Amino acid sequence: MNEEIKKNLLTLLKLDLGITHNLRDAYFNTILEGAKKELERKGVFCNFLFADDQMLIVDYAAWSYRKRQENVPISRNLQIRINNRLIQNAGRY
Template sequence: MDEGQLLELLKLKLGISTNLRDKPLQKIISGVIAELKENLGVTLDSSRADHEMFVVDFAAYRYEGGVDIPRHLQWRLHNLQVSSNSKEEK
């Protein structure tokens, strides 16, 4: 995945226009991608916009410091896990 592009999308979502928070945001994006792949078993495809937008939305949730994961993120994560597992079984 192009983390530079993901960073720009995340900054747009959060309303950040300066580069002052780029390093922490890059770490959050990297952490989200690693967690999805290693801990949650999601196979990300950089050619799919829905995968990229999920990473951006999940990183925004992490940045904002939410305690409970929003329902829409839970639902989308579950769908990603199911689709990743079905592709691995084939």
């Protein structure tokens, strides 16, 4: 993932969370990287040239950030998108 894409993902995440300052950028970058790796462990591999793949990572990272202290299942919308991506990936190989 190149620096321009990382910067774009960080901007999208901060917009989603309603954060305008740069004080937690290192933390948010770590959350984004963790979200990417966690999705890869689930079998979801994203192509960051596509907006829908970028939004999947951002939405997963935002959900992880918001629910980090709660023991709640992943949102239905996000789970459906992950399942759809798994099916798309399976169809490619």
